[in-house]
Amino acid sequence: MNGLEVGTELPEVSQRAELTTSVAYAAASGDLNPLHYDPDFAGQVSPTGGIIAHGMYAMGLASRVLTEFAGGAERVAEVNVRFTRPWPLHSTTTFGGTVTNLDEEFATVRLWGRNDSGEQILKGVGKIRV
Amino acid sequence: MALNTDKIGTSYPPYTYEVSREKIREYAMALGERDPRYYSDGDDCVAPPTFAASFTVTKGGQAAFADPDLGAHWTLVHGSQSYRFGDRPLRPGDVLTCTPRIGDISARGRNELLTIEVDCRFADDTLAVLSRAVIVFLGSAPGADAATTGASAGEGTA
Numbered sequence: 001m002n003g004l005e006v007g008t009e010l011p012e013v014s015q016r017a018e019l020t021t022s023v024a025y026a027a028a029s030g031d032l033n034p035l036h037y038d039p040d041f042a043g044q045v046s047p048t049g050g051i052i053a054h055g056m057y058a059m060g061l062a063s064r065v066l067t068e069f070a071g072g073a074e075r076v077a078e079v080n081v082r083f084t085r086p087w088p089l090h091s092t093t094t095f096g097g098t099v100t101n102l103d104e105e106f107a108t109v110r111l112w113g114r115n116d117s118g119e120q121i122l123k124g125v126g127k128i129r130v
Numbered sequence: 131m132a133l134n135t136d137k138i139g140t141s142y143p144p145y146t147y148e149v150s151r152e153k154i155r156e157y158a159m160a161l162g163e164r165d166p167r168y169y170s171d172g173d174d175c176v177a178p179p180t181f182a183a184s185f186t187v188t189k190g191g192q193a194a195f196a197d198p199d200l201g202a203h204w205t206l207v208h209g210s211q212s213y214r215f216g217d218r219p220l221r222p223g224d225v226l227t228c229t230p231r232i233g234d235i236s237a238r239g240r241n242e243l244l245t246i247e248v249d250c251r252f253a254d255d256t257l258a259v260l261s262r263a264v265i266v267f268l269g270s271a272p273g274a275d276a277a278t279t280g281a282s283a284g285e286g287t288a
Contacts, residue, residue, distance in 0.1 A: 015162065028153070028160035029184045047207075055208045056187060060161040060180040067179060072165065073219040076179045080212035 004107060004130060010069040010097040013061055017053040017089050025057040048088050055083040058122045062095045062111045069097070069109075070128040077106060081124030085115070092116055097126065106130060132272045133201045133242050135235045142193035144229040147185040147250070149177060151222040157181045176219040182250070186261035187211075190230045190248035200232070202244070202267070209243065209266040216257035226250045226258050233262060237271040 015021070022036045031054055034041040042051040059081045067076055087093055093113045101108035106127045113122035154177045158168035167174050187208075195202045220226075233245035248261040 021160070024160040028157040030188050031183070032188075056180065056183045056211065057161070059211055060178070060183070063178065063180045064161060064163060068164065072167075073176050073179050076215060078212070078214050079179060080210070082210040083208055 004099065004102065006099055006102055008099040010065050010099075010109065012094050012096040013065050013068075014092055014094045015061055016092045017057075017087055019051070019089060021057070022051065022053055022089065025054050025060075029054065029056060031056065046086070048086050051089045052086040053089065053093075055122075058083065058087055058093065058095075058113050059124075061093070062097075062113055062122055062124060063126070065095045065097050065111065066109060066126040066128060075129045076126065077129055078127040079111075079124065080126070081111065081122050083122055085119055085121040087113075087115065087121045093121055095122075102130070104130075132237075132270055133235045133244060133267065134199055137197070137200050137232045138235050139232065140197075141229055141231040142197070144227050145189060145193075147189070147226045147228055149181075149220045149222055149224040149226070151175055153184065154178075154181060154220075154222065157184060175222055177221070179213060179215060179219070181220060182213050182259045182261060183211075185226065185228060186213075186248045186250065186259070187263060190228065190246055190261060190263065191265070193230045194232060194244070194246055201270075203270060205268045205270070207266050207268070209264040211264070212262045214257075214260045216252070216259065220258060224258070225253055227253075240269050240271050242267040242271050 026032050036054050063079050095113045097109040097111045099107050100110045107130050109126040111124040111126050115121055155169050167176050228248050228250040231247045233247040236243050244265045246263045250258045252258050
């Protein structure tokens with residue numbers, strides 16, 4: 001990859017979580033936990049008192065940042081994330097990454113997802129083949 | 131009730147997962163993916179990396195949750211997730227053999243961390259993807275007061 005160096009910022013991906021995005025991800029992934037689409041259930045168990053997006057939906061979007069930058073799924077060697085805050089419906093998260101290390105084989109990327117208030121809902125590390 | 135640490139290292143019987151073009155498409159669409167290969171009808175079709183979620187998170191956890199000796203319960207959050215991929219992405223028609231294993235159990239304050247690994251292999255036994263999920267069980271650590279279970283998450287929230 002040309003022009004790749006430590007400190008390179010990857011193009012960001014922003015996404016607003018809605019009931020439709022949550023239901024679509026539930027169906028696609030097979031994770032049917034009602035916390036992600038049932039307001040009554042979420043009202044009883046959710047840390048926010050309401051529906052929150054799947055953590056794996058956030059991971060998928062963070063991984064999109066990595067894959068789109070790398071130029072394809074075959075270049076992604078690893079994705080590791082921690083879910084640090086819930087992502088409530090009707091709010092937007094922006095995902096991005098920064099290259100933190102580079103060798104002959106791999107670029108290491110620090111990944112993040114931030115909500116409208118700038119708080120991290122996800123942080124992680126990805127490795128892409130250069 | 132605390133998780134049973136004797137279960138660390140336990141492997142569960144493997145399950146198979148067949149990758150299909152329509153599931154790849156559905157998954158890519160749910161994430162707003164833009165690579166045309168995810169939607170291709172041709173031989174160039176591949177799956178996005180985190181498509182692995184569709185056969186590791188729920189299916190991988192099932193065996194552990196069905197094990198009566200492990201002591202899993204439903205006051206939990208997904209704390210972290212990692213995927214290490216093999217030499218090529220998944221393609222339609224791949225039949226994977228996936229073996230779940232209890233990687234680790236540890237206590238952190240009042241909560242317990244359960245690491246579930248799922249080792250997924252292509253038909254020729256090379257690595258397709260290795261999944262590591264850390265599930266945070268709230269309030270069940272040895273000595274934690276069950277009456278205040280779930281009062282604070284802190285560790286993970288999804």
